[in-house]
Amino acid sequence: MGKDKLILFGGAIGDTNKYTITGDTYILDSKSLVWRKLLCGGIPPTPRAAHASAMVCTLQIVVYGGATGGHILF
DSSP states (O other), rough: TTTTTTEEEEEEEEEEEEEEEEEEEEETTTTTTTTEEEEESSSOOOOOOOOOEEEEEEEEEEEEOSSSSSSOOO
C-alpha cells in the first residue's frame, strides 16, 4: 500500500492447540515503525490464518485460501 505502508490481515494468536484465528487488519508505517488497527468498511473476509493476499488497487486487497480453525479454504 504505497511505498511506506504495509497491511496485515488475519493470523493466529496464541500457542499450538490453544490459538484464536483473527480477522483484524493492521497497517504499519515503515518510516515511523508504528502499527495501527484499521476499521474497514464493506464485507470483510472471514477470519483466517495461513492465507495469501495481494493488493490489486489502491483500496482493494484480494485474500486467498487459508485456514479458519480446523477448516481449510481454497
